[in-house]
Amino acid sequence: MHSLSSKRLGNISRPTHHFPRTIVKSPLIIHVRFKGDLLMEIDLDNGRSFVVPLEKFPEVKELTKPERNDFEVIDGSYLSF
Numbered sequence: 001m002h003s004l005s006s007k008r009l010g011n012i013s014r015p016t017h018h019f020p021r022t023i024v025k026s027p028l029i030i031h032v033r034f035k036g037d038l039l040m041e042i043d044l045d046n047g048r049s050f051v052v053p054l055e056k057f058p059e060v061k062e063l064t065k066p067e068r069n070d071f072e073v074i075d076g077s078y079l080s081f
Contacts, residue, residue: 028076034068037061045076 027044034040035051040060043049054061060068063081072080 026077029073029079030076032071032073032079034065 027046027048029042030045031043032040034054038054040052040054040057041049042052060081067081070081074080
């Protein structure tokens with residue numbers, strides 16, 4: 001375990017160890033497919049996939065199959081039908 005030393009500056013103590021800043025990248029949508037009329041499966045660029053019941057998105061569930069397949073991924077994060 002590492003201990004942090006500090007320098008005393010008047011009434012202010014400041015650690016001398018600086019931790020690197022971490023940049024977190026949000027996963028991006030790379031593929032979307034529909035499994036029948038009940039499920040939407042989404043693949044992300046980090047290797048994960050998840051399945052969402054279409055009942056959570058009634059507007060999408062009401063679309064015809066051709067309308068569902070006519071979507072656009074915007075900024076890797078949003079779906080537009």
